[in-house]
Amino acid sequence: SQKIEQNSEALNIQEGKTATLTCNYTNYSPAYLQWYRQDPGRGPVFLLLIRENEKEKRKERLKVTFDTTLKQSLFHITASQPADSATYLCALLGDNNDMRFGAGTRLTVKP
Amino acid sequence: GAGVSQSPSNKVTEKGKDVELRCDPISGHTALYWYRQSLGQGLEFLIYFQGNSAPDKSGLPSDRFSAERTGGSVSTLTIQRTQQEDSAVYLCASSLVRWEQYFGPGTRLTVT
Numbered sequence: 630s631q632k633i634e635q636n637s638e639a640l641n642i643q644e645g646k647t648a649t650l651t652c653n654y655t656n657y658s659p660a661y662l663q664w665y666r667q668d669p670g671r672g673p674v675f676l677l678l679i680r681e682n683e684k685e686k687r688k689e690r691l692k693v694t695f696d697t698t699l700k701q702s703l704f705h706i707t708a709s710q711p712a713d714s715a716t717y718l719c720a721l722l723g724d725n726n727d728m729r730f731g732a733g734t735r736l737t738v739k740p
Numbered sequence: 741g742a743g744v745s746q747s748p749s750n751k752v753t754e755k756g757k758d759v760e761l762r763c764d765p766i767s768g769h770t771a772l773y774w775y776r777q778s779l780g781q782g783l784e785f786l787i788y789f790q791g792n793s794a795p796d797k798s799g800l801p802s803d804r805f806s807a808e809r810t811g812g813s814v815s816t817l818t819i820q821r822t823q824q825e826d827s828a829v830y831l832c833a834s835s836l837v838r839w840e841q842y843f844g845p846g847t848r849l850t851v852t
Contacts, residue, residue: 661839670846672831672844672845673831678839678840723785727796727799730775730782730783730785733782
């Protein structure tokens, strides 16, 4: 069966450090992978998309890597700030062309 | 511009009652999705509409759930004979391109 696993349910880091979140998938052959941010009581917000032929993508303090051999994506936030505290979700296209989301990792950045 | 809106924001209903949840997508977005998110859980795909094509209903958990999209715009998710396990936040999203979905704020459904 298809699975998307975000390894850490919660991650606590100190302000200024780099946060690294992991997304592993099984039985997908995704053309692309996405990362979303979700704040409490709000819907997810699209952050970044990385395609299968891209190894790395950057947007401001965000960096995403995509290893189709390891079936893994890493999501990095450099110089983290308390405002980065949120739940981060990875998402892949499922067999029926529907978007499947991981359970998310709740990031807390402490001042 | 206006984002995706959903109504009501909160709904409390008694077990066995029917409920209707509404989603107004971003104007011009051809695709519309419904998801369910239980407390502390990820998003569970329910149904997907793309233009005038037949919807992908593969995620609907039972025949008590149905959805329609009128005129390619507003969508209504209907849950009949609600059960306590239906309690969750129901999220709607729309998109112009498949990979960038814009989510509404959700409807929190509580079945007592």
